[in-house]
Amino acid sequence: MTRPRSEQELRRREERAALEAAGINPYPYAWEVTRRSREVLETFDDARHQPVDGAPAPEPLRVSMAGRIMSKRIMGKAAFFHLQDAQGLIQVYVRRDDFPEGFYEEVFRKLLDIGDIVGIEGFAFRTRMGEISVHAERLELLAKALRPFPVEKEADGKVYNEITDKEFRYRQRYVDLVIHPEVREVFRQRALLVSTIRRFLDDRGYVEVETPVLQPLYGGAAARPFTTHHNALDIDLYLRIADELYLKRLIVGGFEGVYEISKDFRNEGLSRFHNPEFTMLELYVAYRDYRWMMDLVEEMVERVAIALHGTTEVVHGDRTLSFARPWKRIPLLDAIREATGHDLAGRDRDALAGIARSLGLEIDSSMGAGKIIDEIFGTFVEPNLVQPTFITDYPVELSPLAKRHRDRAGLVERFEAIANGKEICNAFSELNDPDDQRARFEEQARLRTAGDEEAMQLDEDYLRALEYGMPPTAGLGVGIDRLAMLMTGQETIRDVILFPLLRPEVERQGDDADVG
C-alpha cells in the first residue's frame, strides 16, 4: 500500500528529474569541507576579512562548507539563504553574475529547495545589516530532499510555526534534530555526561566490561523481564533487567573494580520517567563499602555538573540544584520521622500498616513491612528532597542483595541519592555471605509464590560464585537517562532518548512502500 504523495513531494521529484536531465547528479559523492559555521563566525575579523567598496578584502577568508538549506530569500538577481551544518547556521549570499550562464535562474532558483543539502565555496563578509555571511562563488547540490521540511521562523526571540506535535518529533526524530538545535544540544550534553563518567571511572583504574544481555535467569533488580527465544538451543532467554549479578561474579574472579554502561530492559509501563529500555551504569569496587561509595558518587556527579555547565549549580525548571560536595546524608527512618513525626524503628508489620493508614495511604495485605516503609518514604519524603541528598540504611526485606547493617538490626547498608524529588542512584555494601544470600533468595521465592511477580529468582550459579569467596565490595547503579534529565533540564525521559518506544505506525497512515 502506498501513501499518495503531496503536491510538494511530486514537485520535488520533478525537480530531481530536471536536474538529472541537466546533467546534474542529485546525489554526488563528496565535498571538501574546510570550515564549519560557528568557526567562520568566530574567526571573521572585519579589519582583515571584510571587502572594501567591492574590492577584495586585505586577507579574504576563503571557505568551503556544506550543509542543509534552511531558508531562502530571493531578490531578483541575488539571494540569501541560511545553511545549517553541525555547528549551526550561517547565511550565504549568491549573485546571478557569479555563476555560469543560466545556473542561478534555472538551477538555484527553480530546482533547489529548503531542505536540500549543498556545498558552497566562497569568502566570508559582513552584510550591510551586519550579519557575517559567505559570498558563494560555487554552489553544488549534494543531496536532494524529496520531502518538504516544516519551516519554523524566528524574530525578536519569538518562534513562529513551531513544531509542537510530540508524535511527529519522536517518530521523525531526524526532522526534529534538523529543525531544533536545542534538541541536538541535549543529546550532545548527554554524550558528554556519559564520556565524563567513563573518563572518571577509567582514571581510577576500573575496568569497563560487557556482560550478557541474553540471560537464562534474570536478576539484580525487582522487575518484570522481556522474554525471547534462542532457536538453536531451543531455550527461552530473558533480556537483562540489571547487570549486577554478572559484575559481582567478576569481583569474585579477581577484578578489583569493574563497571558497565549499557541498556537494561524492563517489561513495564511507559511514563515520563520510564522507557522499557534504558541506560544504566553499574560499578563494583572491591574492599570498599557504601560509605566510601557515597564519596565517589558525590565527586562523580559534581564532575558531571561542571563538565556540562561549568559550575556545580544546575538550573532545572524554576529550581537551582547544587551538586557541590558534600551532600546531606540522612538515614531513611530519620527522614521519615522528620517528615511525618512517626518513628518507625522497631515497629512490626501491622503497626507500620496502621501508621501508614493514619497518614492516608492505602495498604493491602500483600504489602510487607519494607514495602510499607517504602510507600511512606515515597509519598512524604522523596518528592520534597530537592537538593541532592543521600538516604541511607534501608529495610533488609527491600534489599535482597545488600549486606546487613553493621550496627542496626533489620537494616542493610544501602543508600539512594535523591535530587529534584527523584532517585538518581542506588548503592550498597554488597552481600557476600553465600548462606545469607541463599536465605534472601529463598525469601524472594516465598514472595514470588505469594504473587509478587517482581521477586527475584534464585540464581544457583551466583551462589556458587559467592561460595568461592567475594571480597567486601561496594556496588552502585545509576540511571543514566534520569541523570541526563536532571542535568539537561528535561521533564520527560523521551527528551533524553533519541528514539523512545512508541506504538508502531500503522501501514495506512504510513509511509511508505516506495513507488519509484
Add this chain to the structure above:
RNA sequence: GAUCCCGUAGCUCAGUUGGCAGAGCAACUGACUUUUAAUCAGUGGGUCACAGGUUCGAAUCCUGUCGGGAUCACCA
C-alpha cells in the same frame, strides 16, 4: 491497564447553532543584485485520523477503532 484531552493543507492553527473547507508559513508564477518572519502582486494545494450511525444535509452530533499527550498504577 484506568481516566481525561487531542487528531482539519507539507507545518502552525481557525472553523459560530449541523448549511459551499479557511488563514499564516511553506510551495508555484511574476517583480526586485546586501536580504533576514525579506517585501509586493497573483495561483494551486484537503481521505477534516479511520469505520459505522443519526440527519434533507456531518469537520461539527452519537458509537466503535487507531494514534498521540497528560494524570494515575508498576518500576529506575
